[in-house]
Amino acid sequence: MYPIVEVFGHEIGTYVIFAAIGVLVSALVGYFLIRKNDGVVIDDMIVATVLTVVGVVIGGHVVYGVTNASNIIRLFQNMGNYTFFGFLEILFGVYLGGMVFYGGLLGGLFSLFLVCNHSQFGHPAMYDMYAVCIPLFHVFGRIGCFFAGCCYGIESKVGFTVYGNTVNPSINGVNRFPVQLVEALCNLLIFILLFVLHRKGKFKNRLLVVYFFVYPVVRFILEFFRGDEIRGFLFGLSTSQIISILLFVFALVYTVRLTLLPPHIRIKSEKQDSDGKVVSERE
Amino acid sequence: METTKSQQIQGLIFGGISLVLPNISTAISRATGNNAKAAVGAIVAIIVICIAALVLGIIGIIKSAGARKAATAAGEKKVIGTVGLIVSIVGTVYAAIIFFAIGVVACIACAAVGAAVR
Numbered sequence: 001m002y003p004i005v006e007v008f009g010h011e012i013g014t015y016v017i018f019a020a021i022g023v024l025v026s027a028l029v030g031y032f033l034i035r036k037n038d039g040v041v042i043d044d045m046i047v048a049t050v051l052t053v054v055g056v057v058i059g060g061h062v063v064y065g066v067t068n069a070s071n072i073i074r075l076f077q078n079m080g081n082y083t084f085f086g087f088l089e090i091l092f093g094v095y096l097g098g099m100v101f102y103g104g105l106l107g108g109l110f111s112l113f114l115v116c117n118h119s120q121f122g123h124p125a126m127y128d129m130y131a132v133c134i135p136l137f138h139v140f141g142r143i144g145c146f147f148a149g150c151c152y153g154i155e156s157k158v159g160f161t162v163y164g165n166t167v168n169p170s171i172n173g174v175n176r177f178p179v180q181l182v183e184a185l186c187n188l189l190i191f192i193l194l195f196v197l198h199r200k201g202k203f204k205n206r207l208l209v210v211y212f213f214v215y216p217v218v219r220f221i222l223e224f225f226r227g228d229e230i231r232g233f234l235f236g237l238s239t240s241q242i243i244s245i246l247l248f249v250f251a252l253v254y255t256v257r258l259t260l261l262p263p264h265i266r267i268k269s270e271k272q273d274s275d276g277k278v279v280s281e282r283e
Numbered sequence: 284m285e286t287t288k289s290q291q292i293q294g295l296i297f298g299g300i301s302l303v304l305p306n307i308s309t310a311i312s313r314a315t316g317n318n319a320k321a322a323v324g325a326i327v328a329i330i331v332i333c334i335a336a337l338v339l340g341i342i343g344i345i346k347s348a349g350a351r352k353a354a355t356a357a358g359e360k361k362v363i364g365t366v367g368l369i370v371s372i373v374g375t376v377y378a379a380i381i382f383f384a385i386g387v388v389a390c391i392a393c394a395a396v397g398a399a400v401r
Contacts, residue, residue: 016383041355043348046368050344050375085327120349 018144023053025140026133033132033198034125047121052108052130059107060099067239068095098150101141102243105134109208124205131207132198135191135215142184153177154227179225186218212251216244287354288363294347295367301340301374305381308332333382340375347371 005014027049034040065072072095079087112130116122145151153159156177194211197203203210223241234242308329347367354361 012380012383041352043351043368046372047345047348050341054341120352121345 014147015141015144015150018140018147019137022137022140022144023049026137029136029195030126030129030133033195034123034129037123037125040123040125044121044123047119048112048115048126051115052111055111056104056108057099059110060101060104061096062107063100063103063239064098065096066103067100071095100240101138102240102247108134128198128205128207131211132191132194134211135187135194138187139184139191142180142187146178146180146184151180151226151228153179153225156225176227177225179222179227182225183218183222186222187215190214190218209251209254212247213255216248216251220244220248287350287357287359287361290346290350290353291361291364291367293367294343294345294350295363295370297339297343297346298367298369298371298374299343301336301343301378302370303374304332304336304339305374305378308336308381330382333378336378337375337382340371340378343367343371344375 005012005017027045030049031042031045034045035042072091075082075087075090075095082090109130112122112126116124116126149162152162153176155174157175159175159177161173161175190211193214194207197210198207220241223238223244226238237245311325311329311332347364351361351364351368354364
């Protein structure tokens with residue numbers, strides 16, 4: 001495990017390094033995907049990337065805090081037992097210090113919505129670009145998780161033994177299923193699928209829905225192979241499994257609703273043919 | 284007469300500030316003595332300065348990018364805007380590195396002071 005590395009003389013978490021590389025690679029791939037769209041320039045891409053990252057960070061920490069809601073409430077109830085700095089350290093360093101992927105996903109999506117609808121830098125093509133780039137970023141994020149040792153797999157004969165985990169020392173010396181690496185591989189396959197669909201122009205403006213169909217299923221199954229207990233558990237399912245169900249249902253409802261809409265409402269765009277007649281492009 | 288020059292200069296200024304502020308924070312950390320409480324106070328100040336640098340850097344990126352787009356649309360030069368954008372990006376990344384590096388130290392220091400005071 002290598003939870004911390006040194007960069008320019010400063011010690012930084014390995015996950016942060018991998019996340020930064022993931023953001024850079026995803027942004028470059030995203031720009032490559034949509035640069036030929038009219039109106040999308042490098043400036044739009046830079047601002048959208050920066051603001052989306054801000055949304056991802058905030059969203060990830062907020063949902064992590066939600067999974068620790070009972071601990072945070074207990075902390076506030078027992079404020080008198082802590083010093084001021086000790087209280088801050090536990091609140092921000094422990095109960096709000098981690099991130100949940102789904103929180104980051106939704107936070108980033110909300111930021112992108114704000115950029116696309118309330119700024120000069122947004123473009124509708126960015127939603128499909130976001131759908132393709134999320135799993136690519138997630139590949140790097142999960143590899144960062146593996147190096148950081150903050151989350152880990154169940155004890156298993158399949159897998160390997162890790163050492164040097166200072167975040168969770170109790171897992172050292174035990175053979176575990178490499179759930180982070182398996183999820184990284186699954187995300188890579190999802191990225192390839194969405195990339196090909198984007199390049200072929202399939203499911204235009206609906207690639208996010210495709211992602212919400214595929215990734216929640218993968219995540220729901222892989223959650224059973226995770227051994228870390230830091231996430232919240234409701235009704236026998238983890239918080240991420242419940243969010244997976246909700247996202248899958250959302251994608252299902254969206255698709256069914258779109259299919260049931262009358263044809264004249266499902267017109268996507270109109271253009272003129274060579275005779276000057278208006279031709280509607282339908283869903 | 285250039286109309287976007289002021290916007291480009293604003294972006295450059297915000298970017299420059301975001302680049303300078305983290306250096307102030309590292310100077311504070313070096314100037315702090317061995318007193319544990321003073322070190323924790325300095326860490327809190329550094330975190331606040333880094334957050335300010337991050338915010339200003341992001342504002343610089345937005346302003347510089349907007350100024351570049353406006354300059355392109357107006358057919359004006361965008362050299363200052365480009366420099367401002369690069370400086371803002373570098374400042375934001377640098378502030379983020381310092382922030383996350385200090386965060387690792389802060390958690391350890393706060394816990395130590397908390398235990399010592401109690």
